[in-house]
Amino acid sequence: MDLLNENSSLDNKTIDKLKYDLVRDGLVTYDDIEHATELAIAQNTNIGQILINTQMIDEAHLMHFLEEKLHTPSVDLENYSIDKKCLDYVSYQDAIRFKILPLFIIEDTLTVAMADPMDLFSIDKIMQITKKNIDPVIASEKSILKKIQEYYDIKGKVQDINLDNSKGYNWQEALHSDDLSAEHIQALFTAILKQAISQGVHELYFENTDDGLSVNFKKPDKIYQTGTIPSLLTNSFIQSLKSMGNLDPNVFEIPQLGKLCFNVDDKELTASVSAFPTITGERILIKIYHPPIPIQELNIPQDKIELIKKSLEKPGVVLICGASLSGKTHLIYSILSNLISKTKNVMTLESIAKYKLKNVSQCELNENIGFNLDKAMRFIEFQSPDIIYFEGIATKEGLDFFTSLTLKNKALITEFLAENMDDLRRKFEFSEFTMFKSVISCLIFIHNKESIEVFDKNDLEKYLF
Numbered sequence: 001m002d003l004l005n006e007n008s009s010l011d012n013k014t015i016d017k018l019k020y021d022l023v024r025d026g027l028v029t030y031d032d033i034e035h036a037t038e039l040a041i042a043q044n045t046n047i048g049q050i051l052i053n054t055q056m057i058d059e060a061h062l063m064h065f066l067e068e069k070l071h072t073p074s075v076d077l078e079n080y081s082i083d084k085k086c087l088d089y090v091s092y093q094d095a096i097r098f099k100i101l102p103l104f105i106i107e108d109t110l111t112v113a114m115a116d117p118m119d120l121f122s123i124d125k126i127m128q129i130t131k132k133n134i135d136p137v138i139a140s141e142k143s144i145l146k147k148i149q150e151y152y153d154i155k156g157k158v159q160d161i162n163l164d165n166s167k168g169y170n171w172q173e174a175l176h177s178d179d180l181s182a183e184h185i186q187a188l189f190t191a192i193l194k195q196a197i198s199q200g201v202h203e204l205y206f207e208n209t210d211d212g213l214s215v216n217f218k219k220p221d222k223i224y225q226t227g228t229i230p231s232l233l234t235n236s237f238i239q240s241l242k243s244m245g246n247l248d249p250n251v252f253e254i255p256q257l258g259k260l261c262f263n264v265d266d267k268e269l270t271a272s273v274s275a276f277p278t279i280t281g282e283r284i285l286i287k288i289y290h291p292p293i294p295i296q297e298l299n300i301p302q303d304k305i306e307l308i309k310k311s312l313e314k315p316g317v318v319l320i321c322g323a324s325l326s327g328k329t330h331l332i333y334s335i336l337s338n339l340i341s342k343t344k345n346v347m348t349l350e351s352i353a354k355y356k357l358k359n360v361s362q363c364e365l366n367e368n369i370g371f372n373l374d375k376a377m378r379f380i381e382f383q384s385p386d387i388i389y390f391e392g393i394a395t396k397e398g399l400d401f402f403t404s405l406t407l408k409n410k411a412l413i414t415e416f417l418a419e420n421m422d423d424l425r426r427k428f429e430f431s432e433f434t435m436f437k438s439v440i441s442c443l444i445f446i447h448n449k450e451s452i453e454v455f456d457k458n459d460l461e462k463y464l465f
Helices: 003-008 013-024 030-043 047-053 059-070 084-088 092-098 120-130 141-152 182-198 231-244 302-311 328-338 373-383 396-408 421-428 431-438 457-464
Strands: 100-106 109-114 133-138 203-208 212-219 222-230 256-264 267-278 281-289 316-322 346-350 361-364 387-390 411-417 440-448 451-456
Touching (some): 013 030, 084 141, 092 231, 109 141, 182 231, 182 256, 212 231, 302 440, 302 451
Parallel strands (some): 316 411
Antiparallel strands (some): 267 281
């Protein structure tokens, strides 16, 4: 039997036994309990943590309630120093699996922090592993997972990838369903990346299913599942992946965006890591970005390259269009790397900076600290940029502001999603784009790697608008 599935049937014993006491004491409603139970089952998470995350109950109130009802002390891990020698009794993998943190030991009794101190299955397993008596104290699941990451210091990294002889490579060759070691989890993710890159895949995502974590590759014309990571490995895999991508592995109720860098055949590649909460658990999407190459090596005639260069020397918009995964961002980075004078003040506003560019001030948006696109737009003019690259405009207000900058002698670069030229025409028929169309000085449409069209303002008025 799958260990995690076996364990999940016994999860949340504490809240399950005391949920009616919570209702009777007026701390939550019965509907709150029912809703939290559904979310906990879907996300394989402790009910108590769901109650806290959804603000149905304050964490301090819940800890105090459990402490009184169970006659078991609670502990605030933020203000607690553990005996680090106790970490030797419980491995990182077991700490994550059972969501426990060893605190101290006296003679043959190991005291551990647990979110679910009535989970007798986990306590029995820990006793078998440590050969010690176990004395549980109460702490929130979120604080336990956070401290596990801090104390065990599991950083992890993507191993170097060599694509030689990788034709027909299958990442499942690296899968050992009963190996929970950090080294195996990292090697497994590296193997998935290797297969994706060898097959020319730039976007892949991981999604929770009844069988485990499905691994899906996305190409412009289709999405296909390449296999499933067993349920036993799912929690460890997600925790490790989020740590490698500089995401907080203890936060799962809000979206997060990070990035990781890794070497492929001695070239450094960058990938964005996006975690998004769903009712079945977090969905994690990886976008792989290859280093920009000289624009002269792309399939663009030299006279058209000169047209792009001249368009950036005057106010207006250079718009790069194409379908999803067509290479719009890659082309923009090539333009920023090769076609802009060193005398220009160039700035970018991006969700993540894919590669460091010379003579360009790259700015990463960060919603967590309030540095969003709205704030960036209001303050970027104080930096007196000549050329600005906006990663994308998602609102009417953003589009209007973007357009207005050309009236202040700014040259702008951005991208726009369109499956083909007819699709672009249809989208630009909306009245919201009337002013925006009038300031486009150059439009580049990527049909595919072999076909890239470049239009000047006269071409646009004649053929498109």
